[in-house]
Amino acid sequence: MxxxxxxxxxxxxxxxxxxxxxxxxxxxxxxxxxxxxxxxxxxxxxxxxxxxxxxxxxxxxxxxxxxxxxATFAIEGVSRSCMAQITRHRHVTFDIQSMRYVSFDEKEPEPGEAVVEIPGLSDPGLTGRNADFAEEYEGLDDEAVLENRETAYRDALEQSFESYRELLDLGVPAQDARMVLPIGTKVNIVMTLNARMLMHIGDMRAAADAxxxxxxxxxxxxxxxxxxxxxxxxxxxxxxxxxxxxxxx
Ligand SMILES: Cc1cc2nc3c(=O)[nH]c(=O)nc-3n(C[C@H](O)[C@H](O)[C@H](O)COP(=O)(O)OP(=O)(O)OC[C@H]3O[C@@H](n4cnc5c(N)ncnc54)[C@H](O)[C@@H]3O)c2cc1C
Incomplete structure (x- = not known):
């Protein structure tokens, strides 16, 4: 980012x-x-x-x-998920990089490349609020859990980018082929807002549990x-x- x-x-x-x-x-x-x-x-x-x-x-x-x-800010490389959250703020003007006109077929489906890297993925402490390990993962040591996480994430990305390229090869327009890309796909944003709105966004989006x-x-x-x-x-x-x-x- x-x-x-x-x-x-x-x-x-x-x-x-x-x-x-x-x-x-x-x-x-x-x-x-x-x-x-x-x-x-x-x-x-x-x-x-x-x-x-x-x-x-x-x-x-x-x-x-x-x-x-x-003030106008340019933001490079946040996920479409982050974009969906920030664009909820109605007193901000946005320009969002288009997935209709920008093709992702040459980008690598790597975390950190075309898709955001989840910073805590390789941290055993990263668990959801109500997370319980499924039975098949119970009893695995930390290393095995982390390996399974990395594999699950990379497999999903590779599969989705492979399908995207295949759809483009089959003549499907980028605006339709993009439906299979993950929500973590990176996007660039330009946003303009006033100082009051900046404080409001600070209140909501820098909050401890955002x-x-x-x-x-x-x-x-x-x-x-x-x-x-x-x-x-x-x-x-x-x-x-x-x-x-x-x-x-
Ligand atoms: C941690 C977190 C979790 C969230 N989870 C969800 C979720 O699960 N689902 C979901 O849909 N959204 C979710 N949101 C989004 C949230 O509900 C707001 O839509 C978003 O943050 C925009 O902020 P805002 O309501 O302050 O409006 P802004 O658009 O930022 O407007 C700023 C202020 O202007 C006033 N205002 C603007 N428009 C109106 C209006 N039409 N009527 C009256 N007053 C207005 C309000 O005082 C508002 O606070 C989440 C937000 C956060 C921070």
């Missing part, structure tokens, strides 16, 4: 402050410099004044101004957001952890 910031509003926190000051000023923000707009806000310089303003907005849950700055892949993606996005809008996302990380690190709904 690779997450990059493609494009973002310049000086997002100046924009947040200008929008918020608009609510409380009798004069028009469009006619004033940023220093004038921020004149009555506490702080020795503009950076401190921005901090005062943004902290106050976040403390009071005044989130509207955070909807003005936007699925590992979307949690990893969200943490990478939040790290980039902290470089883009440092006052906002450092405050979010330090003071709103109870939202971020709770259990997902």
């Amino acid at each position: 690779d997450v990059q910031l493609l494009e973002a509003t310049d000086d997002p926190e100046e924009l947040i402050c200008s929008a918020a000051r608009n609510d409380y000023l009798s004069s028009f923000v469009g006619d004033q410099s940023f220093a004038e707009i921020m004149d009555s806000v506490g702080g020795d310089d503009l950076e401190e004044k921005k901090e005062t303003m943004i902290h106050r907005l976040l403390e009071h849950g005044h989130y509207g101004p955070f909807e003005h700055p936007h 699925q590992w892949e979307i949690r990893e993606m969200t943490e990478d996005i939040l790290d980039l957001a902290a470089e883009w809008a440092p006052i906002t996302f450092e405050y979010y990380d330090e003071h709103m952890k109870d939202r971020k690190n709770r259990l997902a709904p």
Whole structure:
């Protein structure tokens, strides 16, 4: 997985402050410099004044101004399963790599290549919430269990990619042949969202029990957001952890 910031509003926190000051000023923000707009806000310089303003907005849950700055992220190599989860968020604009126009026939069905690698697959500690070993696997040592897991995963991938190629060879269009590809098949995403939505996605998708892949993606996005809008996302990380690190709904 690779997450990059493609494009973002310049000086997002100046924009947040200008929008918020608009609510409380009798004069028009469009006619004033940023220093004038921020004149009555506490702080020795503009950076401190921005901090005062943004902290106050976040403390009071005044989130509207955070909807003005936007950021666009490019995400490489997440599963279609992760894509299905993130695209549930309705205030985000997405572009998703097409399986109609991009053919997967030259990609290898290897974990880590065309399909995501399950990080814990080779960890004996990885078991589902209600997992019980089936009778045939009871009594196997850790090594044998891990080998069986790896084999089951690789066999499924090979079988599905083999069928995909066969369907293409038989003249079936890529948009139909893709039906046999696994949900772990990798996809690239471009997504644009505002700073408020970034925090909301952080709340839900970086939650302690969110699925590992979307949690990893969200943490990478939040790290980039902290470089883009440092006052906002450092405050979010330090003071709103109870939202971020709770259990997902
Ligand atoms: C751990 C986890 C497990 C999940 N499991 C499932 C599952 O099994 N099945 C499933 O279908 N989904 C599941 N979801 C998805 C979840 O139910 C939401 O659909 C998804 O996270 C989008 O978030 P959101 O509802 O906050 O909406 P967003 O689209 O992110 O919107 C942000 C906010 O805007 C407001 N809003 C947006 N649209 C409306 C509207 N039409 N009416 C009223 N308010 C609105 C709400 O306040 C909402 O919180 C899961 C999510 C998580 C994090």
